[in-house]
Amino acid sequence: MSESVWAVLPAAGVGSRMQADRPKQYLPLNGRFLLEHTLECILTYPRIRKAVIVLSDEDPYWPQSHFADHPDVIRASGGTERCHSVLNGLCALEGIANDEDWVAVHDIARPCLRHSDLDTLLSGLGDEGAILASPTRDTMKRGVVGADGTVSIEHTVDRVQLWHALTPQVFRLGTLRAALEMALADGFEVTDEASAIEHSGGSPRLIAGRADNIKVTRPEDLALAELFLSQN
Numbered sequence: 001m002s003e004s005v006w007a008v009l010p011a012a013g014v015g016s017r018m019q020a021d022r023p024k025q026y027l028p029l030n031g032r033f034l035l036e037h038t039l040e041c042i043l044t045y046p047r048i049r050k051a052v053i054v055l056s057d058e059d060p061y062w063p064q065s066h067f068a069d070h071p072d073v074i075r076a077s078g079g080t081e082r083c084h085s086v087l088n089g090l091c092a093l094e095g096i097a098n099d100e101d102w103v104a105v106h107d108i109a110r111p112c113l114r115h116s117d118l119d120t121l122l123s124g125l126g127d128e129g130a131i132l133a134s135p136t137r138d139t140m141k142r143g144v145v146g147a148d149g150t151v152s153i154e155h156t157v158d159r160v161q162l163w164h165a166l167t168p169q170v171f172r173l174g175t176l177r178a179a180l181e182m183a184l185a186d187g188f189e190v191t192d193e194a195s196a197i198e199h200s201g202g203s204p205r206l207i208a209g210r211a212d213n214i215k216v217t218r219p220e221d222l223a224l225a226e227l228f229l230s231q232n
Contacts, residue, residue, distance in 0.1 A: 009108045
């Protein structure tokens with residue numbers, strides 16, 4: 001694959017589950033902001049031309065980042081939900097990128113991404129794009145909520161066809177923009193970019209990635225991220 005690749009990193013969330021005094025992307029991780037590890041991985045990957053970081057307009061921390069004035073970083077305004085932020089990030093590439101270029105959307109809170117996974121993902125792209133994913137290893141249960149709020153097992157789910165969706169998720173810029181616009185117009189709840197592509201009739205590929213490409217969501221995830229980064 002020789003076409004241009006751009007990155008979009010939604011980073012406008014507040015990360016309330018971290019119970020911290022600031023958004024999780026600005027928590028300290030090995031002496032740096034968490035988001036700086038993510039950006040370094042993306043910006044040092046030779047096939048990515050530029051990265052769009054989508055931030056809240058009221059973000060007071062970004063100017064303190066080492067990447068705030070980086071020539072290959074484009075800032076865009078965040079939206080109400082992730083899908084709005086990603087769409088804003090795609091629109092920020094107007095006049096710079098072509099609709100046929102590839103866009104890699106990556107969670108800013110996944111600082112442990114490795115270049116080897118990017119190699120695997122980009123080499124495995126189909127016409128409808130692809131996402132990094134991890135095959136489910138655990139026994140999976142479908143729960144049912146009772147009247148008293150307790151959850152009981154309804155049945156065991158066959159895990160053979162179940163995957164954990166990771167990021168990056170890579171699609172043609174024009175295709176992803178149109179899919180997100182369609183999903184929003186239809187009132188469809190988009191939980192990731194692949195959901196929008198699926199809603200528009202596409203079938204992205206699943207590319208097996210490393211399980212240590214974790215998303216920092218809860219306080220205990222920071223310790224794991226520190227461990228994985230120290231091993232990278």
